[in-house]
Amino acid sequence: DAGITQSPRHKVTETGTPVTLRCHQTENHRYMYWYRQDPGHGLRLIHYSYGVKDTDKGEVSDGYSVSRSKTEDFLLTLESATSSQTSVYFCAITAGWGSNYGYTFGSGTRLTVV
Amino acid sequence: KNEVEQSPQNLTAQEGEFITINCSYSVGISALHWLQQHPGGGIVSLFMLSSGKKKHGRLIATINIQEKHSSLHITASHPRDSAVYICAVYLKKSSGDKLTFGTGTRLAVRP
Numbered sequence: 001d002a003g004i005t006q007s008p009r010h011k012v013t014e015t016g017t018p019v020t021l022r023c024h025q026t027e028n029h030r031y032m033y034w035y036r037q038d039p040g041h042g043l044r045l046i047h048y049s050y051g052v053k054d055t056d057k058g059e060v061s062d063g064y065s066v067s068r069s070k071t072e073d074f075l076l077t078l079e080s081a082t083s084s085q086t087s088v089y090f091c092a093i094t095a096g097w098g099s100n101y102g103y104t105f106g107s108g109t110r111l112t113v114v
Numbered sequence: 115k116n117e118v119e120q121s122p123q124n125l126t127a128q129e130g131e132f133i134t135i136n137c138s139y140s141v142g143i144s145a146l147h148w149l150q151q152h153p154g155g156g157i158v159s160l161f162m163l164s165s166g167k168k169k170h171g172r173l174i175a176t177i178n179i180q181e182k183h184s185s186l187h188i189t190a191s192h193p194r195d196s197a198v199y200i201c202a203v204y205l206k207k208s209s210g211d212k213l214t215f216g217t218g219t220r221l222a223v224r225p
Contacts, residue, residue, distance in 0.1 A: 042214065042218070103147065108156055
């Protein structure tokens with residue numbers, strides 16, 4: 001979607017190295033989310049942000065940290081990548097919280113940890 | 115048991131067939147999304163609904179709140195409809211609504 005971009009699209013990294021994924025939006029939406037997608041599981045929430053410098057944990061946050069220094073950027077960091085973090089990562093944005101707001105997703109980042 | 119179940123997991127159809135994908139959930143919800151994900155691609159929102167029925171082109175989504183069930187129908191299916199279709203529901207929790215995703219239905223439409 002033109003309003004949200006993720007980078008990089010693909011990355012291969014070695015176990016134990018730090019990795020940062022970037023999500024950039026041009027919609028000025030307040031809420032941003034990081035999800036991971038794995039076979040046999042639905043999308044699972046890692047972290048989300050409800051404003052600049054305001055973030056909270058999702059259901060699978062262990063091993064991940066996030067930062068949001070500007071409205072448009074939401075960074076996901078794997079401090080020390082492990083093979084269990086091999087996944088496809090999706091960023092999403094919403095204008096508000098709850099069921100009245102639609103989601104816009106990025107194109108995903110395929111991360112392989114070897 | 116998952117809170118959101120989709121069926122079937124995989125579906126193969128011939129071009130032109132009418133297709134139905136189902137989503138059932140275990141507790142009350144505020145709303146439900148149907149999403150589409152093409153191979154190697156991003157995720158696109160098709161519908162968001164909390165009651166009744168919505169239609170967009172050849173796609174129709176229905177929801178039955180009492181039966182805790184939603185269906186996505188595709189009429190006159192086409193190979194370009196081949197994708198994974200994901201149901202996501204806002205489950206009502208005491209801590210607030212929680213968006214929970216199904217594992218998806220992989221659809222292949224043969225020419």
